[in-house]
Amino acid sequence: xxxxxxxxxxxxxxxxxxxxxxxxxxxxxxxxxxxxxxxxxxxxxxxxxxxxxxxxxxxxxxxxxxxxxxxxxxxxxxxxxxxxxxxxxxxxxxxxxxxxxxxxxxxxxxxxxxxxxxxxxxxxxxxxxxxxxxxxxxxxxxxxxxxxxxxxxxxxxxxxxxxxxxxxxxxxxxxxxxxxxxxxxxxxxxxxxxxxxxxxxxxxxxxxxxxxxxxxxxxxxxxxxxxxxxxxxxxxxxxxxxxxxxxxxxxxxxxxxxxxxxxxxxxxxxxxxxxxxxxxxxxxxxxxxxxxxxxxxxxxxxxxxxxxxxxxxxxxxxxxxxxxxxxxxxxxxxxxxxxxxxxxxxxxxxxxxxxxxxxxxxxxxxxxxxxxxxxxxxxxxxxxxxxxxxxxxxxxxxxxxxxxxxxxxxxxxxxxxxxxxxxxxxxxxxxxxxxxxxxxxxxxxxxxxxxxxxxxxxxxxxxxxxxxxxxxxxxxxxxxxxxxxxxxxxxxxxxxxxxxx
Numbered sequence: 001x002x003x004x005x006x007x008x009x010x011x012x013x014x015x016x017x018x019x020x021x022x023x024x025x026x027x028x029x030x031x032x033x034x035x036x037x038x039x040x041x042x043x044x045x046x047x048x049x050x051x052x053x054x055x056x057x058x059x060x061x062x063x064x065x066x067x068x069x070x071x072x073x074x075x076x077x078x079x080x081x082x083x084x085x086x087x088x089x090x091x092x093x094x095x096x097x098x099x100x101x102x103x104x105x106x107x108x109x110x111x112x113x114x115x116x117x118x119x120x121x122x123x124x125x126x127x128x129x130x131x132x133x134x135x136x137x138x139x140x141x142x143x144x145x146x147x148x149x150x151x152x153x154x155x156x157x158x159x160x161x162x163x164x165x166x167x168x169x170x171x172x173x174x175x176x177x178x179x180x181x182x183x184x185x186x187x188x189x190x191x192x193x194x195x196x197x198x199x200x201x202x203x204x205x206x207x208x209x210x211x212x213x214x215x216x217x218x219x220x221x222x223x224x225x226x227x228x229x230x231x232x233x234x235x236x237x238x239x240x241x242x243x244x245x246x247x248x249x250x251x252x253x254x255x256x257x258x259x260x261x262x263x264x265x266x267x268x269x270x271x272x273x274x275x276x277x278x279x280x281x282x283x284x285x286x287x288x289x290x291x292x293x294x295x296x297x298x299x300x301x302x303x304x305x306x307x308x309x310x311x312x313x314x315x316x317x318x319x320x321x322x323x324x325x326x327x328x329x330x331x332x333x334x335x336x337x338x339x340x341x342x343x344x345x346x347x348x349x350x351x352x353x354x355x356x357x358x359x360x361x362x363x364x365x366x367x368x369x370x371x372x373x374x375x376x377x378x379x380x381x382x383x384x385x386x387x388x389x390x391x392x393x394x395x396x397x398x399x400x401x402x403x404x405x406x407x408x409x410x411x412x413x414x415x416x417x418x419x420x421x422x423x424x425x426x427x428x429x430x431x432x433x434x435x436x437x438x439x440x441x442x443x444x445x446x447x448x449x450x451x452x453x454x455x456x457x458x459x460x461x462x463x464x465x466x467x468x469x470x471x472x473x474x475x476x477x478x479x480x481x482x483x484x485x486x487x488x489x490x491x492x493x494x495x496x497x498x499x500x501x
Contacts, residue, residue, distance in 0.1 A: 009080045011043075011050045012489035017302075020047050023276050027051040028058055032274045033238040037259070039299040040292070040489035041283025041457070044241050048214055049081055051239075055081045055212065065232070066214040067093065067464050069455065073216070086210070090225050093232065094196040097207045098188070111136050114183050121176050127165075128173060134164045135177035136184075140198035141253045143224035146181035161250075163401045200228040210236050217455075218242030218262055222253040229265065238266060245296045248451055248482050256475040273357035280308050281305070283457055290403045291495075295485040308493040315339065318462055318498045322445045324349055328498075329487055330464040332403075333357050334410030335500070336447040339464065340432060341418045353452045358433025361412045365425060374416050377425065382417070385409040403469050450487045461491035464498045 013021060020043075026034050028051075038044035049067070055062050064085045068074045071089060078087040086093075098104040107113065111133045115121040121129065138158040144151050155174050155415050159166060166173045185202050199205065201224050213233045215221070219242040229238065253307060255261060279298045281289060285308020287300040319339060324327060330336050335378035336352060343350040352358075368380035377479035388405045415432070447456070471477045488495070 005163045009046070009049070010053060011046060016050075017278075017280050019278050019280060020050070021249045021277070023047055023278065024051050024054050026267050026274045026276055027239065028054050030274055031237075032272045033269055033274055035259075035263050035266055035275045036239065036241045036242070036278060037275070038241055038243055038278040039281060039296060040243065040246065040486065041281035043282055044278055045077060045216065047278060048216070048239070048241055050079065050087055052212075052214070053082050056084070059211075062212060063210040063236075064212040064214065065093065065210045069217040069220060073455070077216075090221075090228065091193060091196040093207065094205075094228065095191065097200050097205045097231075098191055098196065100208070101205050102188040104188055104191045104195075106192070108192050110184065110187075110190055110192040110195065113190075114180050114187070115176070117183075118174075118176065118179065120453055128167060128169065130490075131159075131164055131166055132173050132176045132180065134162070135159055135174065137194050138162055138164070138253065139177060139181055140184075140194035141222045141224050143198065143201050143227050144181065145202055146185070151178050151181070151213060160395070161338060163404060195227060197224050200231060204231060207232045208232075210233060212237050213238065214239045214241065215262075216241050218255045219244055219247040219258050219261075220249050221258055223255055226255065226258070226261065226265075229262075231283050233403055237271065238269070240266060245482050245485050248454065248455060248479055248486060250479050255480060256485040281489070283492055285309075285491070285493065286497055288488055288491060292485055292488045295481050295488070306493075308491070310497075311494070312499065315464065315498050315500050318496055319343070322348075322462065323460070324444050325458060326445050326460045326462060327453060327456070327458040327490060328445060328447045328464065329453055329490065330447075330463045330466060331450055331468050331483060331487075332407050332410075332466050333449060334407050334414060334464055335464045336449065337411040337432070338414040340445075340447045341414060343445060344432075345418065351444040351446050352432050353446060353448040355433050357411070357449075358429050360408055360434075361415065361429050362426065364412055365429065368428065369422070371422050374419055374422060374425075377416055377422055378413060381409060381412055391415045399469050399472070450483050453490055454486050457492055458496045459492050460496075461487075462496045462498050463487050464500065466500065 011020065023036055025290060050063055055064065066077065066085055066087045066089045068077055068087065074087050081087055110130065115129055115132060118371065121132065135155055139155050142158065144154050152174050155177050156170065157458045182359060185199055188199065213236055218240045240262050242259055247254065247256055247258060250256040263275065266315065280300045280302050283300060284292065284301050286305055287308045287310050289299055292299050319342065328339060329335065340350040340352050364381065364384060367384045368377040371377035371380055385405060389402060392402050415428050416425055419428055470479050
């Protein structure tokens with residue numbers, strides 16, 4: 001009947017696995033904090049939500065806070081969460097603490113406002129101001145204190161790691177970044193997105209008290225977010241939920257050793273910690289799990305899961321069968337761009353996930369946007385690539401940056417090649433990477449890097465196979481293995497390995 005409240009989704013003991021029942025028992029009957037390692041497709045969100053219902057049944061006034069990865073996840077989880085559970089991103093909770101403490105308001109351009117106030121930065125070219133802004137953002141996510149004697153050195157290393165160009169002015173731009181950090185923690189009336197976690201971490205701003213803090217997707221947290229946990233959990237129990245084998249965001253600041261580090265943090269708390277697994281996947285077919293076990297040995301398929309399909313096909317043949325709702329995944333961007341453009345040329349609906357990727361291509365496109373022909377634009381982009389690779393050849397440990405330059409170049413050249421005149425290139429990039437539709441809507445073939453597909457699933461997944469650089473550091477090798485595990489666990493029915501050449 002219209003107007004009636006919808007009954008919350010619950011998991012009864014009769015439908016639960018023994019692992020889920022053990023997880024709930026630890027929440028309700030034990031007195032410890034909990035580390036729950038949940039493999040791909042193991043209904044971790046549903047299990048945590050059910051655990052909250054059971055906590056509320058025992059203690060109706062229990063204050064529960066649940067942190068999720070992004071706003072979309074928050075809305076989805078909150079729809080069936082028990083009444084009174086506070087659901088949000090860690091940034092939203094940080095901002096609430098800042099509002100309570102300082103009545104802060106949001107100003108997304110705070111860094112640029114601060115640069116305008118600094119005589120030595122006011123007249124810098126736009127691209128140098130952007131470089132300072134990038135350095136500041138990375139430093140905030142690593143919780144670098146501007147008063148730390150090593151702050152400049154650490155920011156310089158971050159700039160190299162994240163390929164922030166400093167145009168021969170590294171020392172000056174790093175010094176400006178340190179000064180912006182210092183002024184950021186003094187100007188508390190306004191905050192930008194990174195400030196929402198950075199200022200509470202550096203100034204130890206108090207959070208509203210809770211009895212329970214659930215941390216979802218814990219493997220994706222960065223050092224600044226880790227620093228907030230003691231501030232968010234004074235006297236409360238902590239439930240960390242994540243999968244160390246889905247840690248794939250080390251390249252953008254997430255702590256690759258986040259789960260082991262959080263496990264150690266929980267073990268050091270007064271109440272101690274219980275470690276519990278959720279290893280039975282309800283999403284992945286039996287045949288897909290057999291492949292995933294090459295990377296993660298303890299993942300299991302639920303007994304009711306069907307065997308599924310695993311295929312291999314060359315791209316030309318495979319692409320003819322791609323249907324709206326299918327996911328096409330790849331470790332690199334350029335093959336996705338080329339394949340999506342092929343569908344668009346055939347007037348088939350295609351969506352490339354990743355507005356940030358489009359922004360990267362647009363940043364390179366500015367070196368050629370004044371060309372008179374697409375052929376001239378192609379030459380200018382190739383020249384940009386040559387300059388970048390020459391610059392990087394003088395540095396050590398930048399193989400990932402070399403790969404990024406080559407990938408951006410290939411992606412942009414694919415767009416240029418699909419356009420008949422220069423004026424079409426910019427709009428084509430904007431349209432291709434619009435990120436408008438819900439990837440689960442089934443309205444288009446969805447092209448996505450494996451990184452951006454984490455947390456999503458589709459009936460049919462097509463994985464484009466491309467050679468990638470060989471990682472050198474141990475953490476890079478593990479992240480590469482994790483990426484394959486994530487790709488293998490997105491499909492609910494069919495998985496196709498798409499070969500090129």
